[in-house]
Amino acid sequence: MPIVTIQQFPRDLSQKRELARRITEAFTEVYGAKPESVQVFFSEVDRESWAKGGVMGCDNTPG
Amino acid sequence: MPIVTIQQFPRDLSQKRELARRITEAFTEVYGAKPESVQVFFSEVDRESWAKGGVMGCDNTPG
Amino acid sequence: MPIVTIQQFPRDLSQKRELARRITEAFTEVYGAKPESVQVFFSEVDRESWAKGGVMGCDNTPG
């Protein structure tokens, strides 16, 4: 604890790596948490399994 | 917000599309929420990663 | 299964009752699920435990 679960579209490893680093740093600096206590889970969802405004992500065409 | 996360077996896109449409409509009509504020996540699990009554879904044979 | 978890602001029981009824109906009609298989969890969060755009809900003043 703290346990951080992120629901997001798929991202490159390099982006997830940098994000996890910065989130963990925020917990250590703001809460005084030990880095090892912070775990981050990336729960990636594609556009066929997510909807906003009642419209599936894969159906949402710009323009 | 509201954020809706659904744990379910895999379903066709057409079924998820219709379900997301109806759930979003329920929030707008019952809560008065704006459609764009409603997000629906489908978290699909297969029968080798789910158990009921202590029995894995893939082991549960009818008859 | 399906298990539906809703992250939302607190709502009256009457609103949650109506929403749960409609969501369950959607699963039975669209998926052919048995009503008893559908469980809905309301996970209510107040404005001091939720942020959007980096701003806590309780700090977000209109106007």
Place this chain on the structure above:
Amino acid sequence: MPIVTIQQFPRDLSQKRELARRITEAFTEVYGAKPESVQVFFSEVDRESWAKGGVMGCDNTPG
């Protein structure tokens, strides 16, 4: 209900089967729950989608 969601690395079916059996047994013996009321979801995450101490699992080399 109870609904148990487990965030873990991927495991063999045989291990998940035994774990689900034991967890369900614990609920029936400690809570007096009916076995059929207990559902267990295994949410498996790989080392490219999990970080501890700000370091992605796939980057964490021993030695």
Place this chain on the structure above:
Amino acid sequence: MPIVTIQQFPRDLSQKRELARRITEAFTEVYGAKPESVQVFFSEVDRESWAKGGVMGCDNTPG
């Protein structure tokens, strides 16, 4: 990791204590996990925030 999140009705501390002990033991014996790596979260929900079969728990009268 593993992280276990349990959605359930409120229970006495003594019951949660015994359940957490047994679940953790199951992970150490079945997976070979270190006890310290296992975290269990009890997410308790009352009968006004949970529905089954489209009926809120608080409305479900026996008899």
Place this chain on the structure above:
Amino acid sequence: MPIVTIQQFPRDLSQKRELARRITEAFTEVYGAKPESVQVFFSEVDRESWAKGGVMGCDNTPG
């Protein structure tokens, strides 16, 4: 999306405010996400509803 859910002990509003600000900033800078698309939920748990190593947080006495 992204939706961030944090399981943690209760914290002061000022700490949650700063953490949400920094996490949102990380998403905008690393992913190029729009700030308004980032939502952070703090799911606070007390020491009677969390266990590590099979021991409830409230039973874990130092020394």
